[in-house]
Amino acid sequence: MPQEDLVELKFRLYDGSDVGPFQYSPTATVSMLKERIVSEWPKDKKIVPKSASDIKLINAGKILENGKTVAQCKAPFDDLPKSVITMHVVVQPSPTKARPEKKIEKEEAPQRSFCSCTIM
Numbered sequence: 001m002p003q004e005d006l007v008e009l010k011f012r013l014y015d016g017s018d019v020g021p022f023q024y025s026p027t028a029t030v031s032m033l034k035e036r037i038v039s040e041w042p043k044d045k046k047i048v049p050k051s052a053s054d055i056k057l058i059n060a061g062k063i064l065e066n067g068k069t070v071a072q073c074k075a076p077f078d079d080l081p082k083s084v085i086t087m088h089v090v091v092q093p094s095p096t097k098a099r100p101e102k103k104i105e106k107e108e109a110p111q112r113s114f115c116s117c118t119i120m
Contacts, residue, residue, distance in 0.1 A: 006026075
């Protein structure tokens with residue numbers, strides 16, 4: 001593949017630091033980008049994604065879908081020669097299953113006292 005067909009991308013993290021730039025084929029998918037970001041994630045960060053599903057990529061104000069290609073995600077103003085496209089990375093861990101709460105039966109429920117005031 002010719003060098004000029006490749007798209008150069010860098011990924012801006014939550015603290016303003018960058019991962020990349022890397023060169024990708026226009027046919028590379030967003031899920032491939034996410035896998036690369038997870039593998040290249042800096043070790044010294046407090047927030048670390050556990051998998052690619054914990055990452056959302058944002059370009060030109062839009063959250064990118066996993067099945068889309070780099071060519072489909074490029075904004076029209078990014079067609080300048082030799083430009084590096086910056087995509088923002090948001091880490092959102094997938095929701096964990098909530099622990100089932102213990103059911104408190106009536107006998108175990110603490111007694112609550114309620115008071116009320118009436119002003120006449």
